[in-house]
Amino acid sequence: MDKSAGNEMWGGRFASGPDAVMEAINASIDFDKRLYAQDIEGSIAHATMLADTGILSAEDAAKIRQGLATIREEIEAGRFEFRRDREDIHMNVEARLAELIGPAAGRLHTARSRNDQVAVDFRMYVRSALNDLDRALLGLVEALVARAEEHADTVMPGFTHLQAAQPVTFGHHCLAYAEMAGRDRSRVKGALERLDECPLGAAALAGTGFAIDRHATAAALGFSGPTRNSLDSVSDRDFALDFLATASICATHLSRLAEEIVIWSTPQFDFVRLSDSFSTGSSIMPQKKNPDAAELVRAKTGRVNGSLVALLTVMKGLPLSYSKDMQEDKEQVFDAVDSLALALAAITGMVRDLEVNASKMRAAAGAGFSTATDLADFLVREAGLPFREAHHVTGRIVALAEERRVALEDLPLADLQAVDSRLTDAVYSVLSVDASVASRTSFGGTAPANVRAQVADWRERLSREAGAKG
Numbered sequence: 001m002d003k004s005a006g007n008e009m010w011g012g013r014f015a016s017g018p019d020a021v022m023e024a025i026n027a028s029i030d031f032d033k034r035l036y037a038q039d040i041e042g043s044i045a046h047a048t049m050l051a052d053t054g055i056l057s058a059e060d061a062a063k064i065r066q067g068l069a070t071i072r073e074e075i076e077a078g079r080f081e082f083r084r085d086r087e088d089i090h091m092n093v094e095a096r097l098a099e100l101i102g103p104a105a106g107r108l109h110t111a112r113s114r115n116d117q118v119a120v121d122f123r124m125y126v127r128s129a130l131n132d133l134d135r136a137l138l139g140l141v142e143a144l145v146a147r148a149e150e151h152a153d154t155v156m157p158g159f160t161h162l163q164a165a166q167p168v169t170f171g172h173h174c175l176a177y178a179e180m181a182g183r184d185r186s187r188v189k190g191a192l193e194r195l196d197e198c199p200l201g202a203a204a205l206a207g208t209g210f211a212i213d214r215h216a217t218a219a220a221l222g223f224s225g226p227t228r229n230s231l232d233s234v235s236d237r238d239f240a241l242d243f244l245a246t247a248s249i250c251a252t253h254l255s256r257l258a259e260e261i262v263i264w265s266t267p268q269f270d271f272v273r274l275s276d277s278f279s280t281g282s283s284i285m286p287q288k289k290n291p292d293a294a295e296l297v298r299a300k301t302g303r304v305n306g307s308l309v310a311l312l313t314v315m316k317g318l319p320l321s322y323s324k325d326m327q328e329d330k331e332q333v334f335d336a337v338d339s340l341a342l343a344l345a346a347i348t349g350m351v352r353d354l355e356v357n358a359s360k361m362r363a364a365a366g367a368g369f370s371t372a373t374d375l376a377d378f379l380v381r382e383a384g385l386p387f388r389e390a391h392h393v394t395g396r397i398v399a400l401a402e403e404r405r406v407a408l409e410d411l412p413l414a415d416l417q418a419v420d421s422r423l424t425d426a427v428y429s430v431l432s433v434d435a436s437v438a439s440r441t442s443f444g445g446t447a448p449a450n451v452r453a454q455v456a457d458w459r460e461r462l463s464r465e466a467g468a469k470g
Contacts, residue, residue: 113204156361164368195239198223202233307332383422
């Protein structure tokens, strides 16, 4: 490349173009070409506004719109040549527009800068990504609610410290993740509300002397209104950080579920079996069925979290307004969008396809003296003991059962009464895992009746939401 040619878009300020290193570090077209649709949409809205306000002739505006439509067709058909010497998507589009329509293309950039141009392009991209994320999360919620309804009565161990604690139902466990996904969706909604302002028209940093109509371009691009401070407009990347923070929390939720699927699918647990669609074999051990999809969901979380930290670090020391550092924002968001979309699709598929081994879950639910708390509650409720005393009595009974190597419900009444004479044969009604889960009827508890009520509540909420959107 002839250095003297330089980059024609820089104008006459530079006598020679950048060398290869400068070109490589400065160019962003390799990744920001992903913003082509938003860049063209924003330019069409800007050209239309310039014509409506008399800044641009109707004839030039029509040429610009037609040229931009042609460029979009070329890109989508794979015929567009993206050139690194033109740096970014904005300059690539503008240069091609000049080739197509001549001098009128140069009037498109009136009353705007690449600073507000990229800010609006990126906002629109993130807005679209958030809406896609919400739809994917809705699919996960629906899958979890469906499995919860199917397994409202399926007893399994509940864990603390990954030690069997108290019996719960698998349906209740599924609804815990539905709650997490519901909170993720609320964060998506909040992020969408906060980015709902259009920076186009802020120009480089100070606004413009042209009598533009920023409210018109904001409305044309689907925003509730324009941003209110030109400095903040071009330097703000909160919307990207909002997306990444939301994505990181969501990915963390998915990773927790993926971790449980990995544990549950081991032969030692054997609570669930993954379909072949989400498993792989071993190159050397023919008996293996590896939960690779779940493991990769866990790993994707590291990428998403890393993207958040990377962009926070980029932004933390930047003075107002725009700095070239901010070119490093997009790859982080793009990678997080792709990683999270793939992780959500995988985890939703696994939830739908999981084969649940209910008998193995039930057997494990009774292990480890998981109904000990029910015994303590019985002493409080029926014998009037303070809970701490009941806790102590129960501990002695658990020690006895452990010594005898039997379950609590298999201890003879005489042995129970030898520890505390106030126990009666009514205690056996609370020592089974079924009785335990059925008794947990407090709001939010694991009782099958509660699970069914929560499933009904979820379905009502989702139906109401669908009706509102429809």
